[in-house]
Amino acid sequence: MDALKLNEMRTGDRGIIERITGTGRFRQRLMEMGFVPGAEIIVEKYAPLKDPIEYVLKGYHVSLRHEEAERVLVRGVEEEEKED
Amino acid sequence: MVKTLTIALAGNPNSGKTTIFNNLTGGHQKVGNWPGVTVEKKEGTATHNGYTIRVVDLPGTYSLTAYSQEEIIARNYIIEEKPDLVVDVIDASNLERNLYLASQLIDLGIKLVFALNMVDLAQSRGQIIDHKQLAVLMGVPIIPTVGTKGKGIKELLEAIVRVAEDKASVTRHIHIDYGRELEEKIAEIQGTILSARSSMDEHHARWMGIKLLENDEEVIKEIAKRPRKKAVLGQLQRSTIHLQKILGDDPETLIADRRYGFIHGALKETLHHAKKDRRYLSDQVDTVLTNRLLGFPIFIFFIWAMFQLTFNLGSYPMAWIDAGVGLLAEFVGGLMGEGLLKSLIVDGIISGVGGVAVFLPNIFILFFCIALFEDTGYMARAAFIMDKIMHTLGLHGKSFIPMIMGFGCNVPAIMATRVLESRRDRILTMLINPLISCSGRLPIYVLIAGALFGARAGNVIFSIYLIGITMAILMGQIFKRTLFKGEIAPFVLELPPYRMPTFRGTVIHMWERGSIFIKKMGGIILIGSIVVWALSSFPQTVDYSRDYEGETQLIQKEYAVVIQGAEGEQAAALAEERDQKIAEVEILKEREFQEKSLLGRLGKGIAPVLRPLGFDWKAGVALLTGFVAKEIVVSTFGVLYQAGEEAGEESESLRAAISKSMTPLVGYAFMIFVLAYTPCVATVAVIRRESGSWGWTAFSVGYGIALAWILAFLIYQGGMLLGLG
Ligand SMILES: Nc1nc2c(ncn2[C@@H]2O[C@H](COP(=O)(O)OP(=O)(O)OP(=O)(O)O)[C@@H](O)[C@H]2O)c(=O)[nH]1
Numbered sequence: 001m002d003a004l005k006l007n008e009m010r011t012g013d014r015g016i017i018e019r020i021t022g023t024g025r026f027r028q029r030l031m032e033m034g035f036v037p038g039a040e041i042i043v044e045k046y047a048p049l050k051d052p053i054e055y056v057l058k059g060y061h062v063s064l065r066h067e068e069a070e071r072v073l074v075r076g077v078e079e080e081e082k083e084d
Numbered sequence: 085m086v087k088t089l090t091i092a093l094a095g096n097p098n099s100g101k102t103t104i105f106n107n108l109t110g111g112h113q114k115v116g117n118w119p120g121v122t123v124e125k126k127e128g129t130a131t132h133n134g135y136t137i138r139v140v141d142l143p144g145t146y147s148l149t150a151y152s153q154e155e156i157i158a159r160n161y162i163i164e165e166k167p168d169l170v171v172d173v174i175d176a177s178n179l180e181r182n183l184y185l186a187s188q189l190i191d192l193g194i195k196l197v198f199a200l201n202m203v204d205l206a207q208s209r210g211q212i213i214d215h216k217q218l219a220v221l222m223g224v225p226i227i228p229t230v231g232t233k234g235k236g237i238k239e240l241l242e243a244i245v246r247v248a249e250d251k252a253s254v255t256r257h258i259h260i261d262y263g264r265e266l267e268e269k270i271a272e273i274q275g276t277i278l279s280a281r282s283s284m285d286e287h288h289a290r291w292m293g294i295k296l297l298e299n300d301e302e303v304i305k306e307i308a309k310r311p312r313k314k315a316v317l318g319q320l321q322r323s324t325i326h327l328q329k330i331l332g333d334d335p336e337t338l339i340a341d342r343r344y345g346f347i348h349g350a351l352k353e354t355l356h357h358a359k360k361d362r363r364y365l366s367d368q369v370d371t372v373l374t375n376r377l378l379g380f381p382i383f384i385f386f387i388w389a390m391f392q393l394t395f396n397l398g399s400y401p402m403a404w405i406d407a408g409v410g411l412l413a414e415f416v417g418g419l420m421g422e423g424l425l426k427s428l429i430v431d432g433i434i435s436g437v438g439g440v441a442v443f444l445p446n447i448f449i450l451f452f453c454i455a456l457f458e459d460t461g462y463m464a465r466a467a468f469i470m471d472k473i474m475h476t477l478g479l480h481g482k483s484f485i486p487m488i489m490g491f492g493c494n495v496p497a498i499m500a501t502r503v504l505e506s507r508r509d510r511i512l513t514m515l516i517n518p519l520i521s522c523s524g525r526l527p528i529y530v531l532i533a534g535a536l537f538g539a540r541a542g543n544v545i546f547s548i549y550l551i552g553i554t555m556a557i558l559m560g561q562i563f564k565r566t567l568f569k570g571e572i573a574p575f576v577l578e579l580p581p582y583r584m585p586t587f588r589g590t591v592i593h594m595w596e597r598g599s600i601f602i603k604k605m606g607g608i609i610l611i612g613s614i615v616v617w618a619l620s621s622f623p624q625t626v627d628y629s630r631d632y633e634g635e636t637q638l639i640q641k642e643y644a645v646v647i648q649g650a651e652g653e654q655a656a657a658l659a660e661e662r663d664q665k666i667a668e669v670e671i672l673k674e675r676e677f678q679e680k681s682l683l684g685r686l687g688k689g690i691a692p693v694l695r696p697l698g699f700d701w702k703a704g705v706a707l708l709t710g711f712v713a714k715e716i717v718v719s720t721f722g723v724l725y726q727a728g729e730e731a732g733e734e735s736e737s738l739r740a741a742i743s744k745s746m747t748p749l750v751g752y753a754f755m756i757f758v759l760a761y762t763p764c765v766a767t768v769a770v771i772r773r774e775s776g777s778w779g780w781t782a783f784s785v786g787y788g789i790a791l792a793w794i795l796a797f798l799i800y801q802g803g804m805l806l807g808l809g
Contacts, residue, residue: 025151025574027336027337028149028151029146029574030574031336031340032147032149033146033181033576034181034344036341036344047374047379047468047471048375048376048380048469049472049473050472052468052471052472052481052575052577054374054468054579058178058180058181060178060181061578061579062577062579063576063579064575064577065471065575068575
């Protein structure tokens with residue numbers, strides 16, 4: 001399955017992080033917050049004005065703006081693999 | 085013998101560091117700033133087993149890279165000040181991410197103790213942590229704690245002493261394994277560094293090697309200062325290229341990846357989930373508070389409540405302080421003979437400092453509300469909701485608090501910029517905040533608009549507020565594009581779970597911020613009050629153009645005769661008439677004194693600059709006194725327009741006087757000037773204090789005046805061209 005941008009996922013979707021594009025501070029910050037390849041990420045909800053977006057990652061909640069989420073590439077996890 | 089230890093507290097934001105710190109030190113602490121920056125530094129002492137333990141609280145950080153001021157402070161303290169040991173406060177309910185900082189501390193090769201905090205929360209979520217095994221894997225003693233209940237603090241102190249005495253059985257240096265290729269390169273760089281400086285500790289050299297591969301600017305700078313820098317940096321470059329080629333990614337990413345790999349491996353053995361359910365109470369609360377439809381109304385309600393509390397509830401203690409200051413002035417005045425010293429102390433110092441002290445209740449209530457928002461976790465949600473709007477203004481989601489508060493008073497508003505993490509956002513918010521029209525400016529608008537615009541006054545005042553907001557947005561955009569170009573800190577906002585705050589914790593948070601206001605601002609405000617007092621009371625003797633004393637005596641004499649001849653009510657009426665006449669003379673005298681005082685001369689001195697705006701010297705003097713506080717402008721007008729000092733913004737005689745000497749166009753330009761220039765000395769003091777820079781302070785004052793002048797000029801001259809004058 002093709003890599004998606006993180007901001008293209010819908011509420012409730014799950015994905016596995018493949019890669020973070022970009023450089024320097026931005027990338028480092030995301031990495032240390034747990035956005036590392038192989039990590040599972042769930043779209044929790046969109047803010048009332050659709051931006052930013054809240055995610056669950058490594059058991060905690062974090063939010064990114066669209067322009068930042070765009071730089072995180074994920075592989076969607078198939079529906080059947082989802083629990084509940 | 086008393087033995088002393090210095091320990092540093094490290095930890096992620098929201099891990100409960102403050103709570104642990106207060107538990108260790110019993111709340112006795114010194115709050116200051118780290119040298120050169122406005123990040124708070126807290127220190128306290130604990131005692132245990134004959135040890136006096138100095139506890140230094142490091143800024144809360146997610147990592148120890150060199151990307152933010154907080155991280156650099158925390159890291160430099162550990163490396164340069166070499167505390168005897170570092171305690172890392174780890175949030176057990178968010179273990180994986182919290183261990184990232186822990187892994188970096190392990191890399192530093194220093195003595196460590198981990199406080200596994202919030203174990204109660206982890207337990208209620210069904211997370212079972214084998215902390216003993218985890219301690220063995222990490223090579224660091226781990227002590228479970230519950231900060232809010234003070235659990236585990238004694239054990240933590242015991243562990244600290246044990247590790248400091250090298251008696252902890254689990255302590256050992258572990259190397260996080262970065263994989264064969266990376267380890268090879270780390271070892272090579274480490275070797276080169278060591279051969280250049282054989283005195284260096286090998287763990288530290290390894291750490292430097294890792295940091296160099298992480299492309300850490302601070303360490304690269306450090307190396308560049310040393311002998312054999314070419315050898316080290318050359319090797320670094322070759323290693324980076326080599327790693328990129330064989331592993332297909334830059335070393336930075338690989339290292340972060342391996343760190344999480346190490347953590348993952350350790351947690352696989354030691355962390356078990358009893359329940360698979362990941363919907364906690366906190367998430368349910370959140371579905372309401374950040375709901376698509378309810379989120380905004382609830383948010384607006386909270387802000388409204390905060391506003392009401394701050395300014396309405398605050399108005400009671402404010403009145404008491406005001407009355408107290410009045411009594412004090414009277415009391416002190418009564419003790420002293422008439423003279424310059426009395427005038428300095430009563431009119432200068434007591435009323436000047438007292439004028440700012442009345443803001444204390446506002447500030448403390450505001451900080452209590454903010455502490456409550458932060459401690460419950462709502463602050464992050466508010467930023468989440470508001471970010472879209474604030475981002476279009478070039479600001480961060482959290483900037484809305486200072487912006488809203490500005491309508492009340494810019495002083496607490498600028499102090500509230502502390503909620504922002506990035507310095508860029510803080511300075512930007514501070515710079516545009518004065519354009520949000522504070523309540524102190526309202527009396528001026530009421531006076532002038534009331535005098536000149538009659539029934540349209542309300543709309544006119546509203547338009548001033550709107551212009552203020554528009555200018556704030558515009559200036560924000562301009563500053564963002566000119567002064568703050570360059571990479572913006574990414575918006576990676578953690579949304580911590582909602583927690584029940586403790587009253588004590590919230591009060592401590594409030595006090596930490598509020599006390600700084602009292603301590604540091606006293607000085608600047610004191611000096612400011614003395615300067616303005618001096619300007620308006622010197623020279624002591626002026627040559628009056630008329631003999632006011634004589635006139636007063638004449639009135640006394642004239643009335644003495646007629647009052648004697650009248651009886652009862654008539655006499656009382658005459659006495660009143662006499663007093664009024666005397667008061668009129670007094671005002672005339674006061675007015676002439678003002679005109680001839682240094683302040684008056686300054687006002688006349690700047691008059692040529694203000695003439696293109698249509699302002700006369702009286703307006704100039706009023707604007708000058710407005711630097712102290714906008715509240716003073718109205719009373720200055722009162723004196724200058726001979727309506728008496730007691731005249732308020734509703735005074736009819738003052739309004740009449742103003743409508744005679746200002747056209748509506750000039751009045752509007754004047755109000756715009758008041759809107760845009762420096763709100764008051766207290767604001768200047770707080771900008772200086774919060775930005776930590778005289779440069780930004782001067783810029784803020786300078787651009788405010790320039791903007792005020794330009795806007796007033798455009799309005800006045802434009803209006804004249806259109807024939808509105
Ligand atoms: N349930 C629980 N809550 C805790 C514990 N320790 C702290 N808290 C709460 O967690 C919240 C944050 O604690 P702080 O001590 O302010 O956290 P901090 O790490 O200093 O956070 P920053 O000030 O943002 O750096 C507060 O509401 C505390 O009351 C704990 O062991 N268990």
